[in-house]
Amino acid sequence: MEQSLLLHWIIFFLIWATIITVVTVFLIFVLTRWCNNRRVDNMDAVSLQLEALSCMPRGIDPTVVETFPKFTYNLARGRKQCRGMLVCVICLGVFKEDETLRSMPKCGHVFHSDCVDSWLKSHATCPCCRANLCPKLNGSSGLSSGFVRLI
Numbered sequence: 001m002e003q004s005l006l007l008h009w010i011i012f013f014l015i016w017a018t019i020i021t022v023v024t025v026f027l028i029f030v031l032t033r034w035c036n037n038r039r040v041d042n043m044d045a046v047s048l049q050l051e052a053l054s055c056m057p058r059g060i061d062p063t064v065v066e067t068f069p070k071f072t073y074n075l076a077r078g079r080k081q082c083r084g085m086l087v088c089v090i091c092l093g094v095f096k097e098d099e100t101l102r103s104m105p106k107c108g109h110v111f112h113s114d115c116v117d118s119w120l121k122s123h124a125t126c127p128c129c130r131a132n133l134c135p136k137l138n139g140s141s142g143l144s145s146g147f148v149r150l151i
Contacts (some may be wrong), residue, residue, distance in 0.1 A: 059121040060133060069103040070113055089128050090115035107131040 073095045087094055088111045095101065100113040109128040111119070119127050124134050 058124060060124050062117070062121070065102075065117055065120050068105055071101055071103070073097060073099045073101055085110050088112045088115050090119055104128075104131065104133065106133060 074097045085095075089109075090111055093112065095110075095112075101110050102113040102116050103110050104116075104126045107126050107129050109126050109131075111127065116127065120133070125132055
């Protein structure tokens, strides 16, 4: 009689252990699926936000770029304006006589005028040192006396 009672308890324990194991595995499966679906939904939202940001213009207004100092290489050679730069880091072309150059107002780096004008249509930083060419904001009126306006 004791052996049959012990056998019943063992069977009872094994049945409950099996049920608990199956339920636990099922819950883990359901939670894993739910978390993965949520992650995909979040990734879709992030993708949409990044897409929206990529459509925003990031360059500098061409009329503002025209206010940056512009000069010919033969006038600037050997002066402080070129700061020893002999090559345009955008096109990697060596500066030649009578080429028109443009200087960045915040850092003084010099580039071919056409090269840097193209660069500044899609960027608001110096191509060489990444100095921010954006204007300083004034508390009341937006742009200060700085001469860079983002488009």
